[in-house]
Amino acid sequence: MLADIMTHLAQLSSIAKSLDAVQRLKILRDFFREDEPAFELNLKKQMKFGENFRDWLCPDSMEFQADYFKLDSRFGRVLYLQGYANYIKDSMISELCDMNRSLMLSIDILPIPTDEAVREIQNKLLGIETNVGATCS
Numbered sequence: 422m423l424a425d426i427m428t429h430l431a432q433l434s435s436i437a438k439s440l441d442a443v444q445r446l447k448i449l450r451d452f453f454r455e456d457e458p459a460f461e462l463n464l465k466k467q468m469k470f471g472e473n474f475r476d477w478l479c480p481d482s483m484e485f486q487a488d489y490f491k492l493d494s495r496f497g498r499v500l501y502l503q504g505y506a507n508y509i510k511d512s513m514i515s516e517l518c519d520m521n522r523s524l525m526l527s528i529d530i531l532p533i534p535t536d537e538a539v540r541e542i543q544n545k546l547l548g549i550e551t552n553v554g555a556t557c558s
Contacts, residue, residue, distance in 0.1 A: 433511045446478055452525055453480050453492060495523075 427437045440448070443462055450459070462477055484491040489498045509528075517526060533541075 433514070446474060450478050452523065453478060455495070455523055 423437075423439065430437045443464075446462060447459075450462075462474065464474060467474065467477065480492040482491075482493055489496055491497070514526070514528075517524060
């Protein structure tokens with residue numbers, strides 16, 4: 422599976438490498454606490470003092486509003502696309518990544534089986550034909 426992901430990312434002119442748990446946590450720390458000086462995560466030392474890795478990682482405050490959220494002094498917003506085309510051009514991702522802002526991008530794709538998609542389109546076409554027939558009568 423990792424080989425497949427690396428192959429697909431290579432097609433987008435990107436590279437991938439495996440990360441251990443501490444490396445992954447450091448990426449999240451850089452995102453959530455961008456303005457703070459980084460210091461090493463030492464799980465043994467933290468456990469000795471009764472601390473948790475979440476103290477090192479998580480923002481100090483979170484606020485949620487109707488159309489944005491606030492992490493400490495930074496603002497964020499979530500964009501959710503539903504019913505998007507079955508093919509997303511890599512230029513869309515490239516343009517998002519070229520923005521001069523900190524960005525965390527997550528793409529979750531839920532594929533629909535072909536027979537289910539065809540059935541849904543046929544139902545929509547039937548509905549349109551029914552509406553057209555009703556307005557012409």
